[in-house]
Amino acid sequence: MVALRFLRALSLVRCSGPGARSPSYRARGIRRAAYACMAASAGPRRAWSRALLRKIRRRPGRGLRRPRAVIRRRRPVGGGDPLEVALRRLVPGGGCMEYCRLLEEAADYVKCLAMQVRLMQTIVDSASHVNSID
Amino acid sequence: MSARRSRSRQAGAGRITDEQIDDLMSKLQAILPEARLGRNDRVSAAKVLQEACSYIRSLHREMDDLSERLSELLSTTEMSSAQAAVVRSLLM
Numbered sequence: 606m607v608a609l610r611f612l613r614a615l616s617l618v619r620c621s622g623p624g625a626r627s628p629s630y631r632a633r634g635i636r637r638a639a640y641a642c643m644a645a646s647a648g649p650r651r652a653w654s655r656a657l658l659r660k661i662r663r664r665p666g667r668g669l670r671r672p673r674a675v676i677r678r679r680r681p682v683g684g685g686d687p688l689e690v691a692l693r694r695l696v697p698g699g700g701c702m703e704y705c706r707l708l709e710e711a712a713d714y715v716k717c718l719a720m721q722v723r724l725m726q727t728i729v730d731s732a733s734h735v736n737s738i739d
Numbered sequence: 740m741s742a743r744r745s746r747s748r749q750a751g752a753g754r755i756t757d758e759q760i761d762d763l764m765s766k767l768q769a770i771l772p773e774a775r776l777g778r779n780d781r782v783s784a785a786k787v788l789q790e791a792c793s794y795i796r797s798l799h800r801e802m803d804d805l806s807e808r809l810s811e812l813l814s815t816t817e818m819s820s821a822q823a824a825v826v827r828s829l830l831m
Contacts, residue, residue: 618813628810635813636806688788695795705755708763711791715770718798725805732812 607646608724614638615728637661643721652706653714656698760784767791 615638618631626634641661647654689707693699696711768776768787775790776782 615809615813618810628807628814631813632803632807632810635809636802639802639806686788688785688792691792692788692795695792695799703755705759705763708760708767711795712763712767712770715767715791715795715798718795718802719770722798722801722805725802725809729805729808729812732809 607642607721610646611639611642611721611724612728614642639721639725643717647713647717651710651713652698652702653696653710654717660697 615635618634618638640657644654644657644661649655689704692711693707696707696714699707699710702710764784764787768782771787771790771794775794776786
């Protein structure tokens, strides 16, 4: 369940003490955790979730950077319609897939994104409520 | 129209029909909030793509904003009690 996965990730964020970082660093970590939980819950059957997890795990500064020409296995589809190009950029992994697949992946990605946003809004609302009644 | 036909020709594995693309477009349209597209059944493919891009961008912005707010809340809240309250409300 994506909610429990995300809550567990949040509980690992260090807020104070020796390991604590700046709020903006924490915010980036939370955002990364949100996308990672979303992708992990969608599972490997979706190209967008696989692409997102690859991108998250390939964090800068970790290990050697391989040249991009080696990593890229498939050629990105040539642009024609600027709206299609824009959608390919927004959907993770959308650069190389054929058009039908892009539409399918976009629909699933939008659904999961909206769910993740609703989950985070619920957490923020509940945490704010808990804050106010203390 | 011609752009759609050229996409069918470019398709990798097998011919993709306009009907299949129409079907996928309507599925994508169904996911988008009604406020963006109105209650019309016949919305152009270009409009669907445009609204999909705009909606994804706004969701990304909301994720950024909510991450910031969660980061602030984590520093001010006793997270374990907030977590317990949220878990209870989500599971019920």
